Amino acid sequence: AQKITQTQPGMFVQEKEAVTLDCTYDTSDPSYGLFWYKQPSSGEMIFLIYQGSYDQQNATEGRYSLNFQKARKSANLVISASQLGDSAMYFCAMRQETSGSRLTFGEGTQLTVNP
Amino acid sequence: NAGVTQTPKFQVLKTGQSMTLQCAQDMNHEYMSWYRQDPGMGLRLIHYSVGAGITDQGEVPNGYNVSRSTTEDFPLRLLSAAPSQTSVYFCASSRGVGEQFFGPGTRLTVL
Numbered sequence: 001a002q003k004i005t006q007t008q009p010g011m012f013v014q015e016k017e018a019v020t021l022d023c024t025y026d027t028s029d030p031s032y033g034l035f036w037y038k039q040p041s042s043g044e045m046i047f048l049i050y051q052g053s054y055d056q057q058n059a060t061e062g063r064y065s066l067n068f069q070k071a072r073k074s075a076n077l078v079i080s081a082s083q084l085g086d087s088a089m090y091f092c093a094m095r096q097e098t099s100g101s102r103l104t105f106g107e108g109t110q111l112t113v114n115p
Numbered sequence: 116n117a118g119v120t121q122t123p124k125f126q127v128l129k130t131g132q133s134m135t136l137q138c139a140q141d142m143n144h145e146y147m148s149w150y151r152q153d154p155g156m157g158l159r160l161i162h163y164s165v166g167a168g169i170t171d172q173g174e175v176p177n178g179y180n181v182s183r184s185t186t187e188d189f190p191l192r193l194l195s196a197a198p199s200q201t202s203v204y205f206c207a208s209s210r211g212v213g214e215q216f217f218g219p220g221t222r223l224t225v226l
Contacts, residue, residue, distance in 0.1 A: 004157075033213075035214070035215075037217075043203065043219070043220050043222075044217065044219055044220065045158075045205060045207075045217035045220075047214050047215070047216070050213070050214060091157050091158070093157075093158075102148065102160055102163055102173060103148075103150075103158070103160070103207075103215060104160075104174075105150075105157030105158045105159070106157050107155070107156055107157045108155075108156070108157050
């Protein structure tokens with residue numbers, strides 16, 4: 001069974017600093033995808049970044065990058081130059097090739113950016 | 116494009132009542148899913164569909180039914196509401212197995 005673990009219930013960072021949100025996963029499927037979503041207090045789910053298991057390079061999207069360590073089964077999200085608007089809940093999720101579009105989510109990390 | 120739309124945004128039910136949560140997408144996505152999010156937790160898959168006429172169960176299907184008669188619509192039916200079904204419900208769609216686009220959610224309270 002696939003499983004996603006986010007071990008940091010809450011994280012704090014100073015504005016303009018970088019922060020890493022941890023995510024480890026467990027799967028026996030050789031083909032899978034990893035996603036990060038942001039959920040602000042307003043409740044919507046916002047897609048941030050995607051990494052495929054066969055991608056050779058770490059994914060980047062603006063200030064977001066994914067530190068993908070396949071052997072360790074980790075897919076940490078790095079946010080550079082944090083902004084106050086980054087304060088939100090962040091979810092890591094995984095999809096396996098054999099499970100179609102179904103996503104398995106971690107329990108999330110609440111990030112607070114301090115001025 | 117409106118993306119993924121959900122109605123209603125808020126709903127209060129009494130135990131034993133039934134209702135349907137509506138979900139529609141205008142992106143011609145073949146994949147659609149329903150998730151629930153309980154306080155302080157991640158999303159859990161209730162039911163999903165890989166195309167019109169095809170549905171399957173997710174992680175927490177009990178107490179819910181779905182149907183997919185068209186590509187655009189994927190309603191979720193609560194058969195007999197229970198307090199344990201108090202949650203926020205998200206509908207999502209995707210083209211293939213890529214990024215899933217989420218609707219704004221429906222906040223359901225069962226008394």
